[in-house]
Each structure stands twice: as C-alpha cells, then as structure tokens.
Amino acid sequence: MLSTRLNVKTILYIVVAVLAIAITYLVHSQVNLSGEGRAIEAGLIESGDRPAIYFTLRNTAEVDANYTYVVAYNLTEGPTVEKSSIAVPPGGVFRYALSLARPSYGAIVVNLRVHRGSEIRDDSLLYEQTWIVGAQA
Amino acid sequence: MLGRLSATGKLFVGLLATLLVVSLIPSHVYIALAWDPATTDLTGTESSTDTSVANANRRFDIKGLTGTSGMQKGEDTDSIALLMKMIEKSGPNGFSATGMTLDDQYEIQFTIGGSDFSMLFRATGAAAGTMSLFYKPTGSGTWYSGETFSQSGIGSGTTYTSVSGNLGFNLKSMTPTTTGHVRLIVKKSYLVSLGATGSSVTYIFSATFANGNGSPGSGGTTPNDRCPSTGTASWTLSGDIPEFPLSPLVSGITTVAIYLYLRRHENPRPSKGKKPVAQHTA
Numbered sequence: 001m002l003s004t005r006l007n008v009k010t011i012l013y014i015v016v017a018v019l020a021i022a023i024t025y026l027v028h029s030q031v032n033l034s035g036e037g038r039a040i041e042a043g044l045i046e047s048g049d050r051p052a053i054y055f056t057l058r059n060t061a062e063v064d065a066n067y068t069y070v071v072a073y074n075l076t077e078g079p080t081v082e083k084s085s086i087a088v089p090p091g092g093v094f095r096y097a098l099s100l101a102r103p104s105y106g107a108i109v110v111n112l113r114v115h116r117g118s119e120i121r122d123d124s125l126l127y128e129q130t131w132i133v134g135a136q137a
Numbered sequence: 138m139l140g141r142l143s144a145t146g147k148l149f150v151g152l153l154a155t156l157l158v159v160s161l162i163p164s165h166v167y168i169a170l171a172w173d174p175a176t177t178d179l180t181g182t183e184s185s186t187d188t189s190v191a192n193a194n195r196r197f198d199i200k201g202l203t204g205t206s207g208m209q210k211g212e213d214t215d216s217i218a219l220l221m222k223m224i225e226k227s228g229p230n231g232f233s234a235t236g237m238t239l240d241d242q243y244e245i246q247f248t249i250g251g252s253d254f255s256m257l258f259r260a261t262g263a264a265a266g267t268m269s270l271f272y273k274p275t276g277s278g279t280w281y282s283g284e285t286f287s288q289s290g291i292g293s294g295t296t297y298t299s300v301s302g303n304l305g306f307n308l309k310s311m312t313p314t315t316t317g318h319v320r321l322i323v324k325k326s327y328l329v330s331l332g333a334t335g336s337s338v339t340y341i342f343s344a345t346f347a348n349g350n351g352s353p354g355s356g357g358t359t360p361n362d363r364c365p366s367t368g369t370a371s372w373t374l375s376g377d378i379p380e381f382p383l384s385p386l387v388s389g390i391t392t393v394a395i396y397l398y399l400r401r402h403e404n405p406r407p408s409k410g411k412k413p414v415a416q417h418t419a
Contacts, residue, residue, distance in 0.1 A: 088283035095284040097300035
C-alpha cells in the first residue's frame, strides 16, 4: 500500500515537473513569436509541382538596418529578376518566399543574393545561394 | 508501474496526461481548419464623393451597382481577410487575374492597436506577383518589411499562401456582369508578433496604382480607377488579438491541481468530528 502511494507520488511529481517545463515553453513561445537564432537562413522546399525557395533574415543589430535582396530565375516567359530594398527593425525578422511551378522539362535556376544596405556593391554581399529546380521525373 | 495504481489513480494520471497533451498542441495545428476566411461587405465603404483623382470619381461605387460596398472584410480564428472589389468593366481598365500589367499595385492599409499595417500586391507579370506585408508604429514614418511572398502561375479565384502560412491572397477576374476582387489575407498571430493588440481595426483603406513602386502609402503616381480607394473604414474583430492564451492556462490549472492533491496527501487533515485515538502502551 505504502509502495503504491509512493509510486503515485513519483508519477505525479514527474507530471508536475513536465507541466512546469511545458508552461515555461508555452509562455516563452507566445512572448517571443519570432525567435530565430540565425541571421540569414535560406532553403528550397521540394513540394510536388510547387517547389518554393525561401529565406529568413533577422536583424541582430540594435538599430534599424536596410538590406537589398535580388532573386533571379528563368521562367518559360524569360528571365525574371526581383529586387527590393527592405528595412528591418532591431530584432525584426523579414521572410521571403518564392513559389514556382515545376517545369515540365529542363530546369529553373534560382539565384539569391542578399546585400547589406540599400545599394548593391561587391563588398556588401551578405549571402548568396543558387538552387536548381528540375523537371518532374 | 501504472499497473500497481488504483482505478482512481489511473484515472487521475490519465486525465493529467490528456490535459498535458491538449495544452501542448501548438496553435498552428488548427490552421488548416481556419484559413482563408469568407468576407462580407465592410460598412463605410459605400459610395464616395471624392473626385480628386482623374477617372476615379465615385470610387466606392461599383459600376451599375449603386450603394454597393467597395470593400469586404472577414475573419476566422486564425486569420483576417480584406477584399477590394474590382469594377465590372470591360476594356483596358478591367481587372483580370491572369492578364495583369507589370507593376500594377493593389494595397490595403489598416491599423490595429498602435501598429499600422500595409498588405500590398504588386504584379510581376501577367499572372505573377508578390504580396508583401509592411508594418510600422502608428505615427512613425518608416515602414518595415515583414514578409514577401512571390507567386507565379496565378489563376483566377485560387487562394495562394506563403511558405510560412502568414500571408495569402486570392485574385478574381471581373466579368462583364460581375465584379472581380483582390483579397489579401494575414494570420492574426503574425500581426501580434508585429505589435498588433486589441480588436479594433481602424483606418482601413485601399488604393491601386499603375506603375507602382512597391512601397506602401505612396506606392505610385498613377492611380487606377478599378477599385474603391477613398476614405477609411473601421471594423471590430470578434475577439481580441492576441487571443487569450488558453494553453498556458490549462497547464497552469493542471499543475496547481496536482500540487494541491500532493499537499493534501502529504499532510492529511484530521477529519472533523473524530477525536484522535489515544494510544496506550502497557
């Protein structure tokens, strides 16, 4: 009987500990909804006939920062270049995503460049990445 | 180990485990059930008398539909949507989701709490474009970039969402007898992360430009007359954003309940009306 009560208590103490951790996590996640740790993160999401390129940029400085990104890719209609200058507050996060239609043949080459500041200079390049999105097999 | 518990103990532990699981379910699990809200007319966007922009007189009127609201709004538990109607007009000024002109720009601004927001769609091709969300503290002059979502192969009436799920849009071509629309959608939790608080959405207005420059507020010098764009309207959401944090509350109540249970069983109170039994030793 005593052993059973001890087991119940042990389980309950473990449950309390897990709940305390869960509460801490939930409160933290609701207070800090955009808590990315890295400055720039980019990737390709292969999702059937709608692949997507994305990047996330976080301003880790303590002042407003300007960035310029250039996304260049070739579509059937011809080459496309998206260029934009953005302002991000301290600790702020900017997200970009490009949804593509997978080509029926050949490939789409996507090049991403992110520069510091509002002008594109060789010495202001922060990040560059190229992806090749192939046709469906 | 559980096998040694009494039936009540098993029930109690099972209940706690269920509550724990429920409290840990992240809110985005519900997204699939509550995205792309339906919209209804937005009061205050009926006909305007503003005639300051050439070819844009009666901008809250829809051709042939006197008194019809030019904008719509909608919300669900996850997102809000604002829609600008496109005038039913054939010819070069008609709106076609698959026949846009480069740099056509459609913008909807609004304020929640102390933050201004701008949802902006800009055409990058006949059936391609980018949707961006900008934000700034009310009164500030600097717009910050929150998220941009670029989409090609756009079809009329189809809803597209960003990779993060924070943004979405739906463009519908007009016909000679029905209006088209530009519907822009944003997730509530995303607005919260950018400073939105409360349930009052104010200073709602829409604007369209040809040769738009992609910037909010003053996005171009050539206004289009395809949609309503003069004045502002207001709207009250059915609930505050951020919504009440239910998950931490459930976890908290469960924790307190267990703590009280443990305390009671650690130091059981003597029952009322029963005197302690004296022990005698020989």
